[in-house]
Amino acid sequence: MSATDTTTQERPIGRRGPYAELFFALMRSGTFLTGFAIVLFWVICALFGEHFTPYDPLADDIINALSPPSAEHWFGTDQIGRDVFSRVIVGSRDILTVAPLATLLATVAGTALGLFTGYFRGIADDIVSRVLEAFMAIPVVIVALLAIVALGTSKATVIVVIGLSFAPIIARTVRSAVLAERELDYVAAAQLRHESAFHTMFVEILPNVIPPILVETTVRLGYAIFAVATLSFMGFGIQPPSPDWGLSISNNYGMIGGGFWWTVLFDALAIASLVIGVNLVTDGIQGALND
């Protein structure tokens, strides 16, 4: 009631478009800006980090192995004497290549799948939906584990495996958005112009389901980072000698009982900050879209 009071209002022409409005809402969102700053920091480290690390992140120095944090080695050194600080700085590179590419793959495949199943409905949709449901019943980590065992470990495998296991989740989101859109009369109006199914899906419906896709993509990016880090930790993801965070923790956590906390803590905090950063961005976008 009060809602209809506020929404059926005359809007003066010349108001900003929806995406400009989203942009300005994001610029006002502290959550988004904080998250964005964190992500930006790691992206810069990934791109240019090697130019300002104090040591070569891959160079060993057995004599100074496992030295605790000090003025020379801010974050200490690992078991073969590599500088932990330098490794943390450039450690974002692989994860920030693999995770976004996997997300991109998942988004493209999931969007296409969701559009087709949502638009055509019927038996094809039923079958695809059942298969996807069964697929989603198995935890992503295990699917990835199986596939990587079979296909061998490489960045490409990790991208494909994570991309394809996230695709059904995005497809489900897109499908439900498309199902709702399909009930709207503009789709009937398009049919009454004898538009092709392709036009209706991609020109009429797709622009209207971009917001949920955008949100789902950023959510999935967070989980892709989660998954890549986890797989690296399990030894199925990024391979040595990369200074990748998950991999470093995997190599060093066996020693934490001995008190060598610096070999794992900073990598763990780095992963935490990146994942939280991405999710603050997601939360900010979601909040801005809901306003």
Added chain:
Amino acid sequence: MTDPAKAATGMTANALDLNDLSVAYRVGGRNRAVLRNVSLSIGRGEAYGLVGESGCGKSTAALSVVRYLPRNGSITGGAIAIDGKDVMKLDAEALRRARAETVSMVYQDPGKALNPSIRIGRQLTEIFELAGITGKAAEERALAMLKRVRISDPVGVMQRYPHQLSGGMQQRVAIAMALANDPSMLILDEPTTGLDATVEAEVLDLIAQLRRELSASILFISHNLAVVSNMCDRVGVLYAGMLVEEGTTKDVFNDPRHPYTVALLRCLPRGGQRKDQGRLDTIPGFLPGIGATITGCAFADRCALADDRCRRELPPLYELGDGRLSRCHYHDKAQTLPRATPSDVKLPAPATAAEPVLRVENVNKTYASHGHALRAVKDVSLDLAPGETLGLVGESGSGKTTFARLLLGLVAPDEGGQITLEGKTLAPRLEGRGDDQVKAMQIVFQNPDSALNRSHSIRHLIGRALKRLAGLSGKALETRLDELVRSVRLTERHLAAKPRQLSGGLKQRVAIARAFAGDPRIVVCDEPTSALDVSVQAAILNLLADLQAKERVSYIFISHDLGVVRYLSDKIAVLYLGRIMELGPSEDVFSGPHHPYTEALLSAVPKLDRSESSRIRLDGEIPSATNPPPGCVFQTRCPRKIGAICESQEPPLVQAKPGHMIRCHIPYPELARLQKHGAAQSEPA
């Protein structure tokens, strides 16, 4: 109820006083005024109607009284007193007690107002528990309350959940809940909006009866002037959050003193006005947006009487004596407001003698619903002449929208029937129809927000239709686009906008332009004005009538508003549970003798100019289409049922007089006799 303080103040204080009340909503970081310095008083036992179009702040006023504004809303000034007690000074516990003992509220959409996971009985007894009545006694009181709102099977209803009740029953339960604490102030916020006409009439009757039985003062909020005029002693008109006129209902509706009220009353199609007798009055311009800065009179931009003073200086509420108020500098000549009637276009009569443009024969549509066959449309046959308008009338579940979708090919009919367009049989589905056939039949949907793709600009929306339906491109498309846009009275500057940047009326014009892009032979109008305010509705109806005169197009016009249907239609089909109950020339159907269902529908329409008279009220609810009653489908509610034959045999649709068909066992002359004395009342407002 025996509170001595209350009894002491009770004699002197009004039931409700709003004093200079201002409310704002915080949107996009700014406070936007919704109510501006509203003052009004409701005396003990009085029924006060608050009317206005969407966005005028009437619901906000109601929610302020019970201090239940949305999270972003706040009272920015003024005071509210119930029974002389300042509501805004109450602490949480006192406010709770006021709600428990003094004020009650009923609002739109009863389906949402009841808790979906609690039985009706429990939702009622908890009110009595607040007053210390528990257990069996509370249950008996709850049952008595349900009986009081005349619900059928009250014992059974106690055990049911809200989703198991129909809309009308849900609203009865909501009213029972509101009255359970015997409030001194009852707020009804659009209590019948969204209900079917016959159900609405019953609920309004119930409220009117209860009013006589109870002592409660009533604040009745509605956009429907006729409803308010029947229910209330006094009425206030809100415009842009300001009270612009107040007085007794009779005075305000018969002798309005504010140009807005004058114009609003003229917008309604009245007294059986028809499209060939001239156009409806309209109000030019738009409602000011929420929070708009208003200097001078809020209505000045749309008022033909306005001069510089109006634009400069906010008129005070002039007292006109006898409790009449008007916020107009020129209230004495408000009624001389020039008619904003567009030049009349003479309509050529539909060419009924010619070959029909559309012929529908024995069309059926059956859906499968939870293992039952749901016959949405049953054995419908009719013709449509070129330039003719067929009005489709019926309540929810009557199949009128399904029928429209069948014609358009959006839904495939059952095997067997036949639809012929200009002599050629149409394929059941859109995909099987030729481009020419598709463009010949277009639609204007009810809700433009759903019908217009929100991602596309107006130029794209209309341009795409011209490209696909008229086969135009390049320069020719541009020229035709300009022409089409002008013909629906949009301007160049609207073209770059996206739908959400336009008001409801403008959006509906875009939808109309799109439907006319391919020079259609038939345009289906599915409740095209039901989402619009009255002042906008008139302009859309005028536009449709103009376009028909110019393009010789036929309309199939679907509406639940009989006044609107009567204005536009040459021919009427009355549908009930998917069947045509009556079909004939508009004047014959309206003036009667008519089918008992048509009679009831006409009688259910709230009328502005007449208070109660002998009204026909239908009992019970519309049956489910999955399980229609045996015999005549209307027999369960028919006030003129003649006996066993109605229950056993479905009457055929027989010709009563040339061109007028009625599906009833009562012979036509008998219907004429029965309805003779009632015929005078069945004029729609």
Added chain:
Amino acid sequence: MVFLGGQVLPGNVGRAILGPFADQRAVDTLNHTLGVDRPLLTQYWSWISGFVQGDMGTSYVLRRPVAPEVIRALGNSLKLAAVAFALVVPIGILGGVVAALNLNRPLDRIISLGGLSVTVLPEFVTGIILILIFGVWLRWLPISAAWPRDAGFFTQLYYLILPSLPLFLVLFGYIARMARAGMIEALDSDYTRTAVLKGLPWRTVIWRHVLRNALLPTITVIATQTGYLIGGLVVIETLFRYQGIGSLIFTAARGKDFPMLESGILTIGIVYAVATLAADFLYSVLNPRIRLGGEQ
């Protein structure tokens, strides 16, 4: 499906077990002993009929029947999961409810953003940090979940606290978020307005009218989280050296021990299906609209 997944994976079983330097004849012999050179359909039939009878085949690596291994691992995992669930379901729901009741106030921001942040952290990251804090620095809790032989219930519980915490954190944000969203929707609903305007005390409004409708969707979500939980177990059990179904699958996957792998995954599938069914059942019991159907 799980079986097919296992079979489609390229990789010669015998070769995987014996290593790249083994004699080809030895590989063939082993493959024959294991039966993996038989046609796929035959293998599938004997596998599935065996599984139904409780015979999950023989481990390629351990050369022992799979069934007892899987059952023991599942038992261990269920203990760990039970501790995590017992902690997270009430606390998560409480967090969401408290956040919604303090909407947009600092407490809400803390719970929402805190919950969101811990939810998205990989279990091994929170696991490492928790081990450092409670196991290494404070020395309050053991850093391995392997409790001593003959440990009693409380000792086992003591060993399970640290491993269950990362799982708790991952699920907490999720459940709290759902509960919060459900609460906000219910609080904004017309029926809540009706209840408030009836003059019911706020406490009654919340307990009787809001909570039940608000928490229905959360119940379904908790069940779908079983999948994530099991994924998390793989990591946690590795990190804490705990003999559960997760580490069983992990070890089997590394060793290409297909009977073990397939049985492990199928077991997870069954657990997941049971959890989903239980949630559906609970949901329909609590929701009269599904239980009684509609008449409209």
